[in-house]
Amino acid sequence: MIRPCGIREGNRQMVIILKETAENPITLMGERAGVCWGGDTDHKEKNYKRGLECIASGHHRVMEYVNVEMILDGYSARVIREWYTHIGGAPTRLQASTRYINYKNFSYTTPPSVAENPEAERIYRDTMSAIAEACSRLERDCKIPREDAAMLLPLGMSTKIVDKRNVRNLIEMSHQRRCTRAYWEYRLLMDDICQALSAYSEEWKYLVEHYFVPKCEVSGYCTEKKSCGRKPYRP
Numbered sequence: 169m170i171r172p173c174g175i176r177e178g179n180r181q182m183v184i185i186l187k188e189t190a191e192n193p194i195t196l197m198g199e200r201a202g203v204c205w206g207g208d209t210d211h212k213e214k215n216y217k218r219g220l221e222c223i224a225s226g227h228h229r230v231m232e233y234v235n236v237e238m239i240l241d242g243y244s245a246r247v248i249r250e251w252y253t254h255i256g257g258a259p260t261r262l263q264a265s266t267r268y269i270n271y272k273n274f275s276y277t278t279p280p281s282v283a284e285n286p287e288a289e290r291i292y293r294d295t296m297s298a299i300a301e302a303c304s305r306l307e308r309d310c311k312i313p314r315e316d317a318a319m320l321l322p323l324g325m326s327t328k329i330v331d332k333r334n335v336r337n338l339i340e341m342s343h344q345r346r347c348t349r350a351y352w353e354y355r356l357l358m359d360d361i362c363q364a365l366s367a368y369s370e371e372w373k374y375l376v377e378h379y380f381v382p383k384c385e386v387s388g389y390c391t392e393k394k395s396c397g398r399k400p401y402r403p
């Protein structure tokens with residue numbers, strides 16, 4: 169999915185769902201559960217129904233059989249740093265190198281608060297240009313290796329990762345990161361992932377609509393001290 173957005177400088181964000189992602193996640197969950205229940209796993213509709221029952225009943229171990237592989241491209245290194253905190257289920261990923269890629273003209277994210285303020289936007293843009301220029305001069309004029317000049321690169325720079333995890337992890341993540349307390353760019357990233365998965369198949373659309381929700385929708389109350397008021401706060 170390509171979502172052009174005015175708040176990013178020279179940058180486009182994309183979530184690409186790779187073909188290794190299970191196309192029929194609910195049916196797959198039901199098929200795996202059926203093995204253990206002595207069920208008829210050759211019957212697609214029965215597998216689908218069994219999968220739905222499993223997730224509705226909270227038997228979420230079955231979600232761990234559903235693989236999600238995707239490319240996240242153009243998001244800031246900062247949001248990807250937060251992405252890496254979701255470790256349940258041993259996810260894995262590769263990230264664009266800061267040793268081999270030339271970041272002479274790196275693209276970056278500009279937060280809305282900065283983009284809306286002309287003075288702030290100018291300071292921000294000039295700083296990014298100064299960093300890019302300093303990296304180039306260190307390499308070109310001072311013969312500093314790229315891997316060392318890259319120490320100057322900012323967290324706002326765009327990066328790219330290839331990510332692999334199971335859907336249980338991704339649903340857990342959505343509870344945290346669709347909460348209004350989550351970092352704004354992470355919430356946009358979650359929206360992009362939800363849209364990309366919904367477009368992948370009807371079963372994904374169902375999962376996203378029913379399970380990729382903020383944590384207050386799961387518990388019925390809010391646990392965040394600085395609550396947005398969507399649900400009553402309960403410490």
Ligand SMILES: Cc1cc2nc3c(=O)[nH]c(=O)nc-3n(C[C@H](O)[C@H](O)[C@H](O)COP(=O)(O)OP(=O)(O)OC[C@H]3O[C@@H](n4cnc5c(N)ncnc54)[C@H](O)[C@@H]3O)c2cc1C
Pocket residue numbers: 253254255256257337340341344345349350351
């Ligand atoms: C509003 C907000 C503010 C934040 N602020 C900060 C911050 O300032 N600094 C910071 O570092 N992080 C911060 N975070 C990140 C947060 O602390 C977590 O690291 C992040 O949400 C991922 O953890 P998780 O439990 O949600 O997901 P996962 O790590 O994917 O875990 C999911 C579930 O798997 C299980 N699990 C995972 N690992 C283990 C384990 N080792 N042992 C047993 N069970 C396990 C648990 O049941 C867990 O609930 C913030 C997050 C939010 C939403």
